[in-house]
Amino acid sequence: MKKIAMAATGAALIAVTVGSTANAEPTGTPTYRQLAGVGSDTTQDVMNGLSQAVTINGTKVLGSYNAVGAPTITTKDPAVNNKCAIARPNGSGAGRTALVNSLQAGDGCLDFARSSSLNLAAASPGLTYVPFGVDSVTYAITPSSVLPRKLTLADLKAIYHCDPNYVGTGPNFSVNALLPQAGSGTRSYWMSQVGITEADVTAGVYPCVKDKKGSTPIQEHDGRVLDDKSIVPFSTAQYIAQGATVADVRGRAILGTIDGKSATVLNSDFGIKREVYNVIPTSKIGTAPWSTVFTGSGSLICKQADVINNYGFATNPNCGDTSKQTP
Secondary structure, three states: OOOOOOOOOOOOOOOOOOOOOOOOOOOOOOOOOOOOEOOOOOOOHHHHHHHHOOOOOOEEEEEEEEOOOOOOEEEOOOOOOOOOOOOOEEEEEHHHHHHHHHHHHHOOOEEEEEEOOOOOOOOOOEEEEEEEEEEEEEEEEOOOOOOOOOOOOHHHHHHHHOHHHHOHHHHHHHEEEOOOOOOHHHHHHHHHHHHHHHHHHHHHOOOEEEEEEEEEEEOOOOOHHOOOOOOOOOOHHHHHHOOOOOOOOOOEEEOOEEOOOOOOOOOOOOEEEEEEEEEEEHOOOOOOOHHOOOOOOOOOOOOOOOHHHHOOOOOOOOOOOOOOHHH
């Protein structure tokens, strides 16, 4: 395997204090909220935090359901709408699909989706991706990994292209390049950075790339999947939040640096960073409560910069922008 220079120090992380432990379902009253959302694992915790902070006339209006938990969620009061016991969507893609399905059915079960990636493929009805924070993405390894804590983006591209100079030869590769589960926004974003596609993975073009541990799909931001010969992408915001009071599933994972830059949300010149979004129906941009909560720099979410920062995300200067719309 190619010799790659080791770094003496790991990724520096900003210190945060998270106000409350995240839960898989909305907590407190009311049990069912005006705006119910599903999707991204990356932003589930910050949206749980925002659901406690964002109120209209003193009433909580955001109901955000985690990517992982009981197989079925109930998003609206069964006494009012008995159609809203649905399969829990896991990931940005699954959240978007569930929102579109709900809108097409006109069942009122879902009102927004969480997304850590931008997908402007056509949708009917149309969707708008409303940014609210900025995340950085790097790679995670174990402290005793065969891989160093300092790589370049070129190194990472070589690893995920299964270059034998980096990963050895199969079938027992010296490095396994891991990806999160299908539908993950972090998966699609990371693949775009390292230059591989879903078609490549499906076709087995890069045999050192795996998205399952045995037969179980790899859940994004769960560092317990790592061993000393594997590497996986990881949201810096999730890593920070898990070090505070949200569920800590980092295991032995540590974050690496890329091109000499530490993956912190405050490092503005870190190369691999992304906006994170709430996806709403385009038809609702000017309609309350969507307009009140999500859209414009004066929206209730954009006013909660402290909450957004406390969950490891940087403030987004484009918060509330509604220009990113599907055809």
